[in-house]
Amino acid sequence: MTTKPSNSDKAIWLARDNYPGSPSRSNHKIDIAKVDYFWMGIRGTSYYQQALKRAKSSTFATLVPQLNNAHDNTAIGIQANNSLIGYVPRNMAHTLYSQIGFLKLQGHSLRISVHINHNAESSKYLDYPEYSAWACIPTHRGINKLAPLKDLKEAFQPLWDSLPDDLRDTIARDGYHLTSETGPQVWKNRHSAPNFWFSRSFDGENIDLGVNLALQSLREERRRIEQLEKKKRDKQIIRMNESGLPNKKIAERLAISSSTVRKILKGAGRSAAETKPTGINATNVKSLLARAEKCLLAADRQSEGISRAAIAKEMNTSIKSVEKYLTDGKFYRDMSRNFRRKDAIICIRKNSNLDSYSEDELRRARNDSVIVERFNLQI
Template identity: 35%
Template sequence: MKVGTSLIVVSLSDALEGWSEEKYRDDPRFLWTGVAGTQYFQRELLTLSAGNYSATLRPEFDNPHDSNAISAYIGDRKIGYVGRNFAYMIAPQIKCLDLQGIECTVIANVSYAAKDDPAVATICLPTTIGLDRYAPERRLVESVLHAWERLSLTLRAEIAKDGYHLTESTWRQVRSRRYLVKDYKLFENARAFDDDRIFNVAMQELRLAARARARSEREQRNRQIVKMAEAGDSSAGIARQFGLSVGTIRNIVQKARSENS
């Protein structure tokens, strides 16, 4: 896909040939949902007749209220926003496409309950699964992990100490190095560290990997403790060597014996 292209996530021919919510209800690639904030865009909506339209999703990088905000447009008319919770899920991939100059086109429906009632807008959105073939989440996560490896050992250790959560201090340090993420323009505004899902997924992977390493090291240590105890070393001596209490050593040995009995 080249810069300036339009990515049609839901076929527009469906909109012209009796497209309906039921067609995509059980498809994990799509979600049919209401457009948020339509009460603020009634002037634009009231210029549209009831029916299906092609709509574009546009990430609002500088939105002061929500760094994951995604607005919906029919032509040049802004009709509202993707709901906050769902926008959090798809914003990284929508941002990635937008930064490549690729416009995400979907189907929107405008309806009126009665002649003088406000306009209601609904939209068929792509899920993360639906977007994955165009902006693979795995590639975005790996770009963050690659950038992580290029941070200083001191900074990584500080973040790891805090359970792979950013503090105000580490936030500023990482933000100053956001250029390290080449495939995905991460942290586009000052709030994005708290809100960016791809970053959170990457940190969770690091967190789980750290736990797995700690568990493996603990199991290896415990096997060594049991081996020393079986060789006749005293609990006090083993405790001093490993920096543990005598009670902990005895518990480790007792547990190993009960598991092997």
């Protein structure tokens, strides 16, 4: 007599289909990414022969995610006539575990089609179980229709929100993948997500796919937020640039590097040349030229064979200061000593190719340009 499912509970069919006759010969042709379910052999049937005998007329069974299986952290049992008749193959159980559990927490009885074979002749002459069984198992695509990823993520969210900031930051740095260090800490807080089905304990070698999917969803959400924030920041940089604010000031206000500002402006078809150079007023020019005079004097005196110590004494300064004066003074007298510094001056004077230089290089080039002009130096 065929056992029919009762409609008295919140039963839902995860996978329902007529037995195809020879699933072992046809399943290798199936692309499980394109189907909602397919037939697979039930695992472990040799241990449940009596239960299979009692359920031999059954055409449906119930999937039960297990929490206390000592051999498999994401085991899903298959029950017929209220007895365990075997298990979903491990590779599929790993994929379905969290979503099957999620549906169970909603109070559903999770039904699938089964077919139980009586191998009477084979068991007489071969070392072969008397009963074997096949089950119509939902694929990842199929289970997603009943327990969508967005629902899984919403169920997981309370746990994520309950985690300490430093733990969330660590998981984020690990690409939203759990490690032997972070995984157990997450599992300790699983009571914070009562609508998410967790395995008994954290197993780094066999993390159920649902947890990884929930974490990936959080990662994608963070990326979307970061992209929105980046677009908002980029627009702010362009507005500041249009108002004439120098790159360095923009960088300081937004706590980013000057090179990031230049990169964003370049991508927007703008450059630091559109800002108004600041920092060279009458007072600055006076002190700038006074120092340049000392630099040129130190360079000229050394070219006459006078030692640095003698120059320092003559200028009433330290030898260390003289060394600094000499670095700039020799450059002013022969700019071929530093081609990049020389080219920066030329770019400043022509107001072109400024994106090739850092803010520090451009600031020095503006000062050098003033000195070149005032002392009529050769570039």
